[in-house]
Amino acid sequence: MNSVRPPAVAGAFYPGTSRALESQLSALLAAAGVPDARRPKALITPHAGYIYSGPVAARAYACLAPYRDDYSRVVLIGPAHRVRLRGLALPQATRFATPLGEIALDSDAGTALRRLRQVCISDEAHELEHSLEVQLPFLQRTLASFTLVPLAVGDASVEDVAEVLDLLWGGDETLIVVSSDLSHYLPYAQARRSDEQAAQTILDLAPTLNHQQACGATPVNGLLRTAVSRGLRPQMLDLRNSGDTAGDKQRVVGYGSFAFYAGGAEQADEQLAATEKTAEDNSAGTSLKKIEGNLLISIARAAISSQFGLHIAVRDDAAFLQQPGATFVTLKQHGKLRGCIGSLTINRNLIDDVRENARAAGFQDPRFPPLCLEELGSIRIEVCVLSPPQSMTFSDEADALSQLRPGVDGVVLEFGNHRGTFLPQVWENLPEPRRFLGELKRKAGLAPDFWNDRLHLSRYRVAKWAEPETT
Secondary structure (H helix, E strand, O other), X not given: OOOEEOOOOEOOOEOOOHHHHHHHHHHHHHHHOOOOOOOOOEEEEOOOOHHHHHXXXXXXXXXXXXXXXXXXXEEEEEEOOOOOOEOEEEOOOOEEEEOOEEEEEOHHHHHHHOOOOOEEEOHHHHHOOHHHHOHHHHHHHHOOOOEEEEEEEOEOOHHHHHHHHHHHOOOOOEEEEEEOOOOEEEOHHHHHHHHHXXXXXXXXXXXXXXXXXXXXXXXXXXXXXXXXHXXXXXXXXXXXXXXXXXXXXXXXXXXXXXXXXXXXXXXXXXXXXXXXXXXXXXXXXXXXXXXXXXXXXXXXXXHHHHOOOOOOOOOXXXXXXXXXXXXXXXXXXXXXXXXXXXXXXXXXXXXXXXXXXXHHHHHOOOOOOOOOHHHHHHEEEEEEEEOOOEEOOOOOHHHHHHHOOOOOOEEEEEEOOEEEEEOHHHHHXXXXXXXXXXXXXXXXXXXOOOOOOOOEEEEEXXXXXXXXXXX
16 A cells, blocks of 8 residues: 655645755755765664754755666654654655655555564654655755655664664665764754764763753764774764854754775775875975965954954955865964864864964964964064874784874873864974873873773874964
């Protein structure tokens, strides 16, 4: 018997007519660009109303554009918000509808899933569920033709979800999409901290998220568990919240988009090589990169100057400035450090990240008093754009030290509530790895000779631009 699950949140979470919906999707995807040339096996995307989370979701779906004809099946899994549910629920319906048309469900996959103890059939669980529905128009817009396996997740274990994903994994024809928002209704600054921690957990492939960090923690953790066994590597595409998109900053909801690629360590090596090539290009001063760097420095200086009521006109419409990025802004005065603040994870676009970090470096670095107007002319600004941190694997401290590359690696150290980072520039003053790591421990609030097997290290590369030295 054929039956259709009609749209439940069209006209609320997204436009209710095909024309308006097509228009909004086109605008969101055009603004997102194509963030990566690789084909993803899995995505994590948010599920709020499009005016709130649409720009972040679009960053994930834009990855599919070059491969729209390659996928023929989508496994879509997200949390059940409306109905108390044990396990995972398939619908009885055979088609899902949106204003863009109907999508057929994969009946063979449904038959196979019915054999699992944790899978049940429940139209009620799907009837009003928005976490899955809001993904469908994006999929219809970015893929040519596909069947759907929609699963609402209730009270289930990580192993329950991982077993389902393993069963449905398929080959290159199958795309996995996990629907999840991040923190809910926290003040802006607190939400950012929570979401950065959740994002790092995802990037570390650690299936330990809780439901305060992500409403879809259970399906996300299931994907992370499966990603480890299947050799996938994650990439963060965007990390923002409703205070960055369309809401106020008093009570915000966090959104992140992530892509997972096949390739394991080999893929990670390729990503590192690409980062190294970018750094070489920047140090060689190619004209495009030099122009970009000079603009970032100008934006940083304008942000600092505005705090004194000095308004400097700076171009802010360059396309690359709207791309997500993590930056550090360093201030030097007569060759000495005068402030340094930055972001280790991507949580906003480049222009906003540089502006906020420039202001913080000038006026909020706890190691220095706030800048005064008389100092403005003697400050030299450096802007660094960071690559995504890569976790290090080592057997002991000696092994970790042997892997560090002086002058190349920026390093993040984490142990419990202790956290610190050194940019690659710090190697200029601490060229010996043991002393470098010892001082990083000290910065994180640990003794220089401290060691524990649970200590976590990750490293990153930077592209750096700097103003000429002042005299």
